[in-house]
Amino acid sequence: MCVEARWKGRIVDDVLTTQDDAFSSFHPALTFFYFLAIIGCSMFVMHPAVLTASLVGGVSYSWYLTRGASQRGLITMMLSAMVLPALINPLFNHAGATVLFRLWWGAPVTLEAVAFGLCTGCMLASVVAWFACYRVVMTSDKTIYLFGKAVPALSLVFSMTLQFVPRFMTQFKRVLNAQRCMGRDVIHGTLRERTSTAAKTILIMATWALEGSIQTADSMRSRGYGLRGRTSYSPYRFDLRDRMAAAVVLVLVGLITYGLWSGGLEMSFFPMINAAAPCASSAAACGAFAVLCMFPLIVDGADEVRWRYLRSKI
């Protein structure tokens, strides 16, 4: 029973995460702009404070989205993105003034190169984490909605493709199994037998796809596809909540931009690690970025608190 409940929870997590996550329910334009700002900043600002905030925000949000379900692939990817540059950069990059020690063939390992490697690693890992969040939050229909405005026909084709691919794969598996049961196998047998089975399977799939496409075309025509003046519907509305959130995000991005413009976030590693002196603008920019990184979790947290509060009233 317990196992089953957990499994069901996992399915819900994998498929419907966006339903539990308040941030995902914002307008796609806002979420897209948000990810653009976060990922852009993380990629181009090499300031340790910014990178730390981005990494912490990205990892915790992605953990929150998947509810801690096993994400072995993602963790491996993030760790390797972090560790590899940190290890490899000092081996090949010998710039920098502070020599920590020399390798056995005499090449110097400098503090600056190690720091740069670490920062690069953090940057890559945080970008990986944020893209994982992006994938969950920005579902295909949101992407289609955003970019379909420019080319409506293309967005329909995109949507049809996304519909077709899983269907094709299901059928493909079915055909392979059916063929296996008939003693035709693509894994066992001589090369010639396997090739002929593979060719046959492809042929079956092609016939199936053509046959299906005739029906799809009928269904489209029957529902008036091709009439003049086709509109494009989206279930999204830019409402007051979106406007408020957009205002917050814009203010935060504004602060960061000001910090960047005033040079408060400048950082150079070579020949010596040299950060801009902390000042009001840099502190504000770092703070703003940190808030921006935690923004989805803050939104969700606020929702959660509101829920508890409302429930306590009952």
Add this chain to the structure above:
Amino acid sequence: MAIFEIKDLTFSYPDAQRPALCGINMAVEPGEFVVVCGKSGCGKSTLLRHLKTALTPHGARSGEVRFEGRALENVSVREQAGAIGYVLQSPDAQIVTDKVWHELAFGLENLGLDQQVIRLRVAEMASFFAMQPWFDKRVDELSGGQKQLLNLASVMAMQPRVLVIDEPTAQLDPLTAREFLDTIHHINVDLGTTVIMVEHRLEDVLPLADKVLVLEQGRQLLYGDPRTVGHNLVGNELFLTMPSPMRIMEGSQLGGDCPLTVREGRVWLDDRLDAGASTLRVHAAPDGLAGSDSSLQNAGDSSYSVGFAAQEACDGYSVVPKNGDVVLRCQEVWFRYERRAPDVLRGLTMEVRRGELFCLLGANGTGKSTALGVLAGLLQPYRGDVQVFGRKLRRGELATSTGGVGMLPQDSQCLFAEDTVRADLEEMLLDRKDMAPDERACKVERMAELVEITHLLDMHPYDLSGGEQQRAALAKVLLLEPKILLLDEPTKGLDGLYKEKLAHIFTRLRAQGVTILMVSHDVEFCAAHGGRFALLFDGSIVSKADANTFFCGNSFYTTAANRMARHLFPNAITVEEVVHACKDATRRL
């Protein structure tokens, strides 16, 4: 004014020998529920396609189709797109987009409606069809029933005045199909939408229908209300597809109002048997008279009783071989699809004996198809083992590759790779180096004869109807000369006639010593033809018996005939048995 009026419609496909439709005359009044039935290939779909210009096939046509008093060609494509809703057979292929909400909006987008209107209509449809829980899902996450419901909803969103539906439940299991038909009934009754539907599940749909159109080889055989049509069909082989209560009434010749549903059937049966008893009591008829009466009755249903005699002769094989060798056995098999997934099979234990027809019944999601996959070796159980002919199946070994086991998948289209059925069948024998080419051809011919597809051998497999494809696929599997045949829902999407044919094929195969294990939802078919039954629930078998003990004990999971007559004849399972029981009862009175 009739919503559709068809006058003398005759149509032939290019290069066809005979017309696909010939002299169709019918009028459909607004709000009517019309069911079109007939054998497959009789022109049902062709007729339906003439009800919407966008789908009308090319070919030579005469006569006319009028929509609300205007010739259909003169109704603009835009108006037709909205006013005439069309739902096709395949749940998958008619879905265009990847998201449920987008699919609902697709037709409305085509009509060029603005955001607000579309939003309202989509919301309305989602509520009407109770689609809220899966409104945001991707379409590939939906079940077959949900997909077909989505297709219906996205057509309904365009607010059609008439709904044209072509075998919508052919690929659904009986329970889902029933729910789907109920939804259509709901639409018809609550919204007043006219419904014209091709459907082979007449048992479920006939009680809902106002009119029935019967086609035979493109000709209009009958058109009228279900009871009259049913009565006039007696003697025609199409009568086999009619609901059980109607068949019992016509078979037993007891007279009275024709019952369509089980409820009506029960009332009718009580009424008739009571009436029979009271007339006899009042008139105290002498034996001789009563005898002549029954002989008259017998003369009346001569054609029908001949049919039964033939049936009984065939059923001679359905005697269960009690002590036959166990050819297929699975012992406490546990299976799950993923490590963290729940168990689908929980200690499944069963054995199948040589020469029997073993039916594994069960509702959706009880693990029937999974069980078949495990028996075939396609899926590996994590505990327990499967034995074929007494030998344990090794890990990753297919039961089919050990020789002697053939498996027919649910979707028979998966098997066809060639341009003609003949080539497809001959391809199965290409590996047999010991056979001369003409020997192969001969074998193919014999096989085609066995499954009755000789006349289809030179057609493209995809041009066959569902039932024909099924038999061609069966022939293909049989060419491997299996001793055990595993079938996954072999009666899915077949009408009554095809089911009869399939049953005959099974009988012949079993006479040749082939063991058949079928997994099915189809209680009616299994009850009439199966030998032993097992009910799968929650991953293991809860009940296992022969037909009588199995079905008599169940109150829901049994045939319509049994549900109708169980209070009088608890042991009668099939229509024929109930008819016999009725005749016996009246004779005794």
